[in-house]
Amino acid sequence: METGQQTLLYHFDTEVDLTYKADAFTSRLEKLDNMAMNLNQVVKSEFQNSEGKIIKEAIKAMEKQTEENRQYYNASNTTMKNMSARYTDIVNDMNRQKLTLYYDIIEMES
Numbered sequence: 001m002e003t004g005q006q007t008l009l010y011h012f013d014t015e016v017d018l019t020y021k022a023d024a025f026t027s028r029l030e031k032l033d034n035m036a037m038n039l040n041q042v043v044k045s046e047f048q049n050s051e052g053k054i055i056k057e058a059i060k061a062m063e064k065q066t067e068e069n070r071q072y073y074n075a076s077n078t079t080m081k082n083m084s085a086r087y088t089d090i091v092n093d094m095n096r097q098k099l100t101l102y103y104d105i106i107e108m109e110s
Contacts, residue, residue, distance in 0.1 A: 002105040013095040022084035026077050033073045040066045 043062055047055050 002107075003102060004105050005100055005102045007098065007100045010097050010099050011095060012097065015092045015095070016088070018088040018091060019081070019084040021087065022080040025080050029073045029077050029080075033070060036066050036069050 040062060044059065047059055
């Protein structure tokens with residue numbers, strides 16, 4: 001008796017898109033970014049009519065810190081989107097299984 005085999009990929013569940021899971025985190029990052037920009041504008045408007053070396057240095061330091069924060073927010077936002085895509089891939093990979101079927105070939109005699 002001869003034996004045969006067939007390998008196939010079995011899907012236990014349909015593929016899902018889980019990238020939305022990053023939205024809660026990225027929306028908070030956007031809120032932080034907006035709040036930082038608003039604070040920056042408020043402080044600038046308060047210092048608008050002021051002069052002096054300390055005022056100029058304070059504005060310069062605040063703008064530098066705001067820009068650094070925005071870079072962190074953007075990097076974190078990108079990282080969260082990438083990680084949610086990777087998470088989706090991992091979950092979908094777990095829903096698939098490679099199967100190998102072995103069977104006996106029965107020959108019909110005529």
